[in-house]
Amino acid sequence: MGILNAFKVRMNTLAIVLIPVCIAIDWAGHAVASTLKLPLFLDSIGTVLGGLLAGPWVGGIAGLITNFISSGTVDPIAAPYSIISLAIGIAAGIGGYYGWHKTWPGRIALYVLIVLVASIGSTPLNINLYAGQSGVPLGDAVYASLVKSGWPTWLAAYIDEATGDIPDKLITVVVATLIYFGLPNRYRALFSVWRRQSGEPEPAPASSV
Amino acid sequence: MALSSTSLVFENVSYAYEEAAREAVSDISLSIAVGEWVGVTGPTNAGKSTLCLLAMGLAPHFFGGRLKGRVVVLEKDSRELSVIQRSAEVGLLFQNPFTQISGARERVDDEVGFGPECHGVSRLEVAARVEEAMALVGISQLAARHPMDLSGGQLQRLALAGLLAMRPKLLLLDEPTSQLDPAGTAAIFDVLAGLHASGITIVMVEHRLETLCELCPRVVAMVAGRIIADGPPDDVFNREAVQLRVGSPVFTRLAREAGLSPPWPVRLRDATAVFGRRLA
C-alpha cells in the first residue's frame, strides 16, 4: 500500500523533539504576521513544515496540539477545529513523502489538497457551530449574499470558508516550502523519518534500544 | 596501566560524518584513567566536539557516519551500547545551556529529576538525588524557580545538575562555559574542581588556554582531527608545534618574548616565580 508507507516512520527522539518546535513555529508565524499587520492568519506554517520534513505524524500531531493549546489559552472556539489541523499536517506529510514540494505541479497539488482538506473539513463544523458562517467578516458577507439569492446553506457555507482558506493556505504553503528550501541540506536529511527502500540515502539512525 | 583503571580509551579511532568528505578525527589513540581531569583544546574544526560525541556514543549512534577503530568507555565498546543505555554512567554537557534543559519542566528541581525519572528511579530516590545534585552545583536556593527564568550561568549549572543526578562516572564537557560570562564560568569551574576531587573522570573541551592550564593536570592538543600533543600543560605548551598551531597561554608568550630561557611557564603562579627570579 503506497500511501500507507508515508505513515511507517521511525519516531526517533529527533522527531519527538521536532513536534514542539513545529508547534512553536505555528505560533510564531501567526505572531510575526500580526506584528507586521499582515491580513492573514499564517498559523499553520510549522504544521506544514513539520509534515514536509518528518512526515504525517509529526505534522498531524503538531497541528492538533497547536490547536489544543490555543483553545486552552486564547481561542476556545478553535478546539473543534483541531481535527482540521491534524488533517492538514497529515496531508502535508503525505505530500512530503511523495516529494510534492520539490516540483511545481507537486506544489500546486499540495496547495490544492490543503485548501480542500481545510475547507471541506471546516464546513460541517461551521454549520454546527456558527449556523454556517466562518466568523471572518469578508467570507460571511459572501455567505449572506449567497443565502439571500437562494443558494443552499451548505454550499454557501463552503464558499464562505474557502474564501478565507484560499489565500491563507496559499501563503502558508509558499512560506513553508520557501523555509524548507532555505534549510541546509544536512537538516532536511536529518529530520527525514521515512524508511525508504531505495533511492534517497538512509537518514541518520536514531539510537535505539 | 591495568584495564580496570581506565575510564575512556580510543584505539586508532577515525570517524567521518555522514556524507562528509573528510574525517572529523583521524587515527586517534588516547587512554584516560579513572579520576583524571583532561583538557582538550585546539582551533575550530580540530575534532574536539567529535571526540566528545564519540565518547558519549552519539557518534555513530545518533549521527550515523563511518567509525574505524575502537572506542572503549568504562570498559565497554561504544558500538555495543546505545546512548540511552550509556546515560546512567556517562554524561555530556554541551556549550549552549538553553538546549540542554528538557523544556518540559516548570521548576528547577523537577528539571534536575528528569533524567532519573527516565530511568524509572523511585520517587524517594529521585528526590534524594535531586537534592544532592542541586547542592553540588550550588543551585539549591533556585529549586522553585522556572528554568527559563534563569541566567545563562545558572542554566548551565542546572544542566550540569541534571547530569549529576544520574550519578555518572565519566563527565564529558564540550566547551561548557564558552557562552557564559566570567561569573558563570567561575561558578562552573568551582563545581568541576569539587567533582574532580570526588573522583569523577572529567574530559573538558576549552578554548581559554590560561584557564585550561590552571585547571587541568593533563592537556590534549588537537589540530585538524589529530592529536598533536598529550601531557601535562607545561610540556604541551612548550612544544613549538602547539604554540604555532594551537596558541599558547599569555604567560608562555610573555616569557618567550621577554627572552627568558625555556621551559616557559604556563600558569600565573609559575610565571610570577620565573619573572620574579629574573627581577631578583
Next chain:
Amino acid sequence: MAGGLSLYAEGKSLLHRAHPLTKGALTLSAIAIAFIAPSIGWVLGIGVILLVLVTAAGVLRRLLAVAAAILLPITLLLLAVQGFANANNRTVAFALGPIVYYREGLAIAALAALRIACLVCATFLFSFTTRPADISEALMQRGLSTRMGYVVQSALQIIPQTLDMAGRIQDAQRARGLETEGSLPRRARAYLPLMLPLVLSSLVATQERAMALEVRGFGLPVKRVARFEFADSPLQRVLRWVLIGAVPAAIAARLAGWR
C-alpha cells in the same frame, strides 16, 4: 512570559482541587450537551450551571473579561448575518432601511451564540483551574506515552521562549536595515527575514536538544514512576462516569424526540 503559556492561577476552590480528569470530563460533557440540547432554554440552563461553577471557583471576573472580548464580535456577526439571511426566515422582526431582519434567523443566531458561550465558559473554567503540567501528568498516568507527554509539556514551555526569540530577531534585522513598517508589500517582504532565522535556530536547537535528552536517558523503555499522586475519590470517579455517560444519553434523548 518566561513562566510558560498558561492561564492557570493558584486557587483553593473545590474545582482547583478536583482531579484533572474530572474537570476534563465536566468540560467536554458540558460542551457536547450544549450542542446537543435542542432549544435556547436548555442551553441557557447549561450556561447558568457553568457560571455558578465559575463563580464558585472564584474566577468569574477574569472569565467575563476574556470571554466578552471573544463572544461579543461573534454574537454580533451571527445576529447580523443570520437575521438577514437564513433559509428559515419567514417572520419579519424589523427593518433597517432596505435591510429586513427576520425572527427565525435571529433566534438561530442567538442559539448558536449561546452554545459558543457555553463552549468558551467551559473551556476557560478548565484552563483557569488546572495546571497545564497536571493535564499531561494525569494523561500519562492513564496510559499516554511518556514521549507524547513530553511533547505536550515542552510545547507549552517552548512557545513563549520562541515568541521572545521572534522579538530579538526583529531587533537584529531592523538593525541591519530591514523595514518592518510601511506599505503592505514592504511589510510582507519582511516576513521571511523574520521567520527564517527563527525556524533555522529552532531546528538547530532541536538537534542538540534531542542529543541532550538521550544523554539523560529519554526514551528508555522503563516503567515510568508517577511524579505525584492526584487527590481522587470514589465520588469523583462516579461523577466522571456520570458526566461521560450523560453525552450518549443526551444524544439518545434527542433521537427519541427531545425538543
Next chain:
Amino acid sequence: MRFAYPGGVEVYPEPGLTLTLGSGVTALVGENGAGKTTLTKLLIGLLRPSAGSVTVAGLEVAKITVAAMARTVGYSFQNPDDQLFERTVQAEVSFGPRVLRRSAEGIERGVAWALRACGLEGKEDVHPHDLGLSERKWVAIASALAGEPAVVVLDEPTLGQDYPSRERLRSLVRELDDRGRSVLVVTHDMDFVGEACPTAVVLSHGRVRYSGPTSKAFADHSVIQEAGLEPPHVDSLARMLGLSECVSEADFLSAWRR
C-alpha cells in the same frame, strides 16, 4: 549620563551626567545587567531614551527609523542565530547593504572587504548554518561591516572564539580604527580589552563607573569587582611583579625591558 562619539554619539539616559568618548576603539564592560545592551540599543534606536537625546554622527536617533540608522551604525548581535537566514554566506553578508539600497559597486566592495576581513573568503557559497557557531559569529560580524558603517558595535565578539579567531578580531578592530571608524566592543573578555581597546567604559548597575584609557581602568579594584570583571592576565602578572599599568602584552614587554 551623556555618551558621545565625536561627530559622534550622545546619549543622556540620566540628565546631568555626561560621558564623552573619543573615536577609535572603545570597550564597554560591566556585569550582566549593568546596562551595556541598553546603551547599545539606544545608539541604533531600538530603544528610545525616556529623557534626553541620543545623537550619532550628527543624527538625532529618535527622529530616524532604526532601518535608516543602520546606514550609520553596523551592529553585530551577540547571538548570530538571531539574524542569519540566507542560503549562502555571500547573500547573508550582502543582505544589509541590499536593503539599505547601496549602489551595486558599493555593495560589491563592502561585501568583498567584509568577507576578507572576517576570514570568510572561500566560504561565500556555504550555507551559514553549515558552519560552526564561531564561524557563524564571523558571518554576523561581516554582515554588520558590509555596509561600511561609520560606527560599528560588536556585542561579545570573542565569545566561544579560538585563539586564531581572537587574533583576527584584534587585527579587524585595528583596521577599522585605521579606516576612521568608531568601534564599540561590548565584552567580558578583559584580555581582549587590554590588547585591542585603547579606551574603556565600565558600567555597573546602570551607571558609568569609569571612562578613560584602558591602561588605568583596572587600577581601582573595588570598581572592577563591583562590575564583575576579572583583570587581564597580563595585568595580574604585572601586579605580582610590581609593574604598573600593563594591560597588553606589548605594555608588559616594554615595562619589563625597562
